[in-house]
Amino acid sequence: xxxxxxxxxxxxxxxxxxxxxxxxxxxxxxxxxxxxxxxxxxxxxxxxxxxxxxxxxxxxxxxxxxxxxxxxxxxxxxxxxxxxxxxxxxxxxxxxxxxxxxxxxxxxxxxxxxxxxxxxxxxxxxxxxxxxxxxxxxxxxxxxxxxxxxxxxxxxxxxxxxxxxxxxxxxxxxxxxxxxxxxxxxxxxxxxxxxxxxxxxxxxxx
Amino acid sequence: xxxxxxxxxxxxxxxxxxxxxxxxxxxxxxxxxxxxxxxxxxxxxxxxxxxxxxxxxxxxxxxxxxxxxxxxxxxxxxxxxxxxxxxxxxxxxxxxxxxxxxxxxxxxxxxxxxxxxxxxxxxxxxxxxxxxxxxxxxxxxxxxxxxxxxxxxxxxxxxxxxxxxxxxxxxxxxxxxxxxxxxxxxxxxxxxxxxxxxxxxxxxxx
Numbered sequence: 001x002x003x004x005x006x007x008x009x010x011x012x013x014x015x016x017x018x019x020x021x022x023x024x025x026x027x028x029x030x031x032x033x034x035x036x037x038x039x040x041x042x043x044x045x046x047x048x049x050x051x052x053x054x055x056x057x058x059x060x061x062x063x064x065x066x067x068x069x070x071x072x073x074x075x076x077x078x079x080x081x082x083x084x085x086x087x088x089x090x091x092x093x094x095x096x097x098x099x100x101x102x103x104x105x106x107x108x109x110x111x112x113x114x115x116x117x118x119x120x121x122x123x124x125x126x127x128x129x130x131x132x133x134x135x136x137x138x139x140x141x142x143x144x145x146x147x148x149x150x151x152x153x154x155x156x157x158x159x160x161x162x163x164x165x166x167x168x169x170x171x172x173x174x175x176x177x178x179x180x181x182x183x184x185x186x187x188x189x190x191x192x193x194x195x196x197x198x199x200x201x202x203x204x205x206x
Numbered sequence: 207x208x209x210x211x212x213x214x215x216x217x218x219x220x221x222x223x224x225x226x227x228x229x230x231x232x233x234x235x236x237x238x239x240x241x242x243x244x245x246x247x248x249x250x251x252x253x254x255x256x257x258x259x260x261x262x263x264x265x266x267x268x269x270x271x272x273x274x275x276x277x278x279x280x281x282x283x284x285x286x287x288x289x290x291x292x293x294x295x296x297x298x299x300x301x302x303x304x305x306x307x308x309x310x311x312x313x314x315x316x317x318x319x320x321x322x323x324x325x326x327x328x329x330x331x332x333x334x335x336x337x338x339x340x341x342x343x344x345x346x347x348x349x350x351x352x353x354x355x356x357x358x359x360x361x362x363x364x365x366x367x368x369x370x371x372x373x374x375x376x377x378x379x380x381x382x383x384x385x386x387x388x389x390x391x392x393x394x395x396x397x398x399x400x401x402x403x404x405x406x407x408x409x410x411x412x
Binding site: 038039040041042096099120121123124125126127128131149152156157158159161162165166168169170171172173174175176177179180192195196198199200201202203204205206 | 245246248326327329330331332333334358362363364367368372374375377378379381383398401402406408410411412
């Protein structure tokens, strides 16, 4: 074995950390899938362990509780939505195109395992403190959407309306997809997004 | 006391039944308000009893468990939506006007205590059997909306689109209102409905 430790049969600290992160994410994702399938309440950490072919103590090595798992799943979902909406606002260029693009990304995110968990289970089972932290993230996403819509109205590419209501309507319609979306179904998230976005931009009425 | 029992100091069976129904609804409604405020998990039957100035055994006289309460709250919310959507479909006359009217009613319903509970808590905490029963009601509401939209497309008053997606988009946008609606806030449900329905009918784009 040389002094750099390159030939050590033990993994480097960096590798070990990356592996731990990987495994923790597998625990979170598997739990999210089970929450989405059976509901948060009906899912036990035993179910999570079984699905991963590990023991419950091993699950506890990565997370403290079912509550911590849910908090993390919802946080990851919200963080992705926040990143997408912040990006859309900073993009510059065509506001209408940016809005349409971020709506499509929103659908992509809420149809992932973490995104579905965010909408299907949400923060109701969590403590008030955890819920407050998540609400902060939510309100940031909302403000980005409002700003983007306000910008579009100012530029004359969107109809004059209250950006607050418009942002809520858009978020509601797009989030709802996560309630009925079937990852194993025939429809891809992109196809659903296209139709839903078209309806929100152009309306039902002829 | 005459033979009809009119002057009996005990209430008639009918009156007793009506009073029991009244009190049971008060238990359900109070629980719904608490679930909406604090979350289903954070609410105990002690909280419900305290809010009603009664004891927990008295609560148990009207309902078996927190689960039964939630099932009933969600069922009542869904039943009202189902009645409104069935009515809209049977109304005859102007399909576009019927659709707009039922969208307004939908907002009225999801901003009641039971309606908010339906959307904010939903059926996740319930058993698979209970969730199946509620899903049946949900799918009926969905089918009514699809039928109404399909009718509007056929009559040429709505844009050609897939009624399934359109129904989901409408339900999502309108249901979402229950997530942020504040019964003590300055905005009445009607004002919110008007803006949201206008957006769904006419779109964001100029």
